[in-house]
Amino acid sequence: MRGSFAGLRACFERSPRTVVLFVVVAIVLYFSIRDVAGDVIIETLDSHYPTNGSLRDILRIARDYQRHPIEPPYKDKFWEVGQRSRSLTQWLDGLDSPWGSKLRNFEKERLVVAIETSAASLFPFLIPEPSKQGGKTPLLDLRRSFTKGSQGIVIPAGGSDLQIRFAGHLIAALRAVFGCSLPIQIVYAGDSDLPKERRDALLSFDKTNNTEFLDVWTVFDDETLRLRRKGWAIKAFAALASRFEQVIVVDADAVFLQSPDVLFQQRAYVENGAYLFHDRLLWQHSFEDRHEWWKDQIKEPSPAMNKSLVWTEDYAEECDSGVVVLDKSRTEVFVGLLHIAWQNSWAVRDEVSYRITYGDKETWWLGLELAGSKYEFEEHYGSILGWEKEGKPDENAVCSFVIAHTDEKDKLLWYNGSLLKNKLVDPEGYEVPLYWMMDGEWQKGGKKDMSCMVGATRRRLTGEEITILQDSMEAAVKVDAVIASMKEEKEAS
Structure with a gap:
């Protein structure tokens, strides 16, 4: 052996280029032989155990995915991840179909392996941590973890004191205000994100005892996610990990003017299984790089995409992800959610998603779009709910720090930003808004200066809507008192 190394060394000294070329050729041959051998194995299996032609095609495509995994840089890989996601949807539907039920046991096993290996190569967060006794079918196990026919509300609520307060x-x-009986899951990333005393506090605010908790780290490997105190990124994984088959994902600072139950009744949701809400129409033609990237990756826009003013008229932002409604029992929606989650994984969001766009907002529609899932937005772009313009009460304007949203009958449904007039400036400043407006022109403000909408009809809130907000604020003040008391007790001890 020592003589062989000596000879190789002498050869390298005489002709280093020849040795380098030899090594490169050897590596190429190794991988070529490995891939050919894999194909030979498949052909041998087929010769002894003839395989359904459609299944044979699936196995070859899955093997090609393994040979050519999705690797960084990710910026130009979104379309490809979408195409592979579409294959995954077809295979999962095939497994569940009459065609799948007719497969022989060994064929079904090979299909499951193809699905699982392809899913794991696309979405590494599905792979359990080595320390955990995970199953060999994490994707199918995840689907089986959903309670069939269940509906519920998912609130990511770890991190800051303000998040806990708003939750x-x-x-x-x-x-207390709506009498909503939907079960609630509070989702967090590890005990340090939401300690037990905070979980106990949140439980105490639900007098129906129908709130539970989910540590997302018990479902996904955080090595690929890095969710601790990363705010937005946890939302997609919360939706994916939740046991609810139909989920309403809600930001902690969302405020409702109707019970969330009605979201499941909206036509857009019933027909599509994915219902989203629009952001404000702002900053037209201001983000050329963002739009060029979207045009590059969305190679075949869907009908939903072609209705988008962000897509057709170059406005800046499409989605307000403060409320998202998804039916994970629909395979295409489930796989679309996997794409959304991939965009929120650490490596992808750090390189692309959170650099080109703002946080998680655009990942929701983009994942559904690229994965080929049907989805629909509310009819109107973001509305506003607030007050008259300060110092100019006669001007036809509505001003505030929030974005409002309507149902399919143009009735106010929810808004973002909390019950406080300005959550970033005055933590005690509760004030009931009086007016709202939709389809007007936005005049963007700042952290201390309210944004306004002008150029459309200024509408007064109804008596019922004002009563709902007054009652919600009274309930919030009681929550604040409990949290303050708990804080004082903790400091005293």
């Missing part, structure tokens, strides 16, 4: 406001309003 308490939301829970209290849902139960």
Whole structure:
């Protein structure tokens, strides 16, 4: 052996280029032989155990995916991940179909392996941590973890004291003001993200005892996610990990003017299984690089995409992800959610998603779009709910720090930004808004200066809507008192 290395060394010294070329050729031959051998194995299996022609095609495509995994840089890989996601949808539907039920056991096993290996290569967060006794079919196990026919509300609520406070406001309003009976899951990333005393506090705000908790780290490997205190990124994984088959994902600072139950009744949701809400129409022609990237990756826009003013008229932002409604029992929606989650994984969001766009907002529609899932937005772009313009009460304007959204009958449904007039400036400033407006022109403000909408009809809130907000604020004040008392007790101890 020593003589062989000596000879190789001498050869390298005489002709280093020849040795380098030899090594490169050897590596290429190794991988070529490995791939050919894999194909030979498949052909041998087929010769002894003839395989359904459609299944044979699936196995070859899955093997090609393994040979050519999705690797960084990710910026130009979104379309390809979408195409592979579409294959995954077809294979999962095939497995569940009469065609799949007719497969022989060994054929079904090979199909499951193709699905699982392809899913794992696309979405590494599905692979359990080595320390956990995970199954060999994490994708199918995840689907089986959904309670069939279940509906529920998912609130990501770890991290800051403000998030906990707003989550308490939301829970209290849902139960005490609307009498909403949908079960609630509070999702967080590890005990340090939402310690037990905070979980206990949130439980105390639900007098129906129908709130539970989900540590997303018990479902996904955080090595590829890095969710601790990363705010937006946890939302897609919360939706994916939740046991609810039909989920309403809600930001902690969302405020409802109707019970969330009605979201499941909206035509857009019933027909598509994915229902989203629009952001404000702002900054037309201001983000050329963003739009060029979208045009590059969305090679075959769907009908939903072609209705988008962001897509057709170059406005800046499409989605307000403060509320998202998804039916994971529909395979295409489930796989679309996997694409959304991939965009929110650490490596992808750090390189692309959160650099080209703002946080998680655009990942929701983009994942559904690229994965080939049907989805639909509310009819109108973001509305506003607030007050008259300060110092100019006669001007036809509505001003505030929030974005409002309507149902399919143009009735106010929810808004973002909390019950506070300005959550970034005055933590005690509760004030009931009086007016709202939709389809007007936005005049963007800042952290201290309200944004306004002008150029459309200024509408007064109804008596019922004002009462709902007054009652919600009263419930919030009680939550604040409980949290303050708990804080004082903790400091005293």
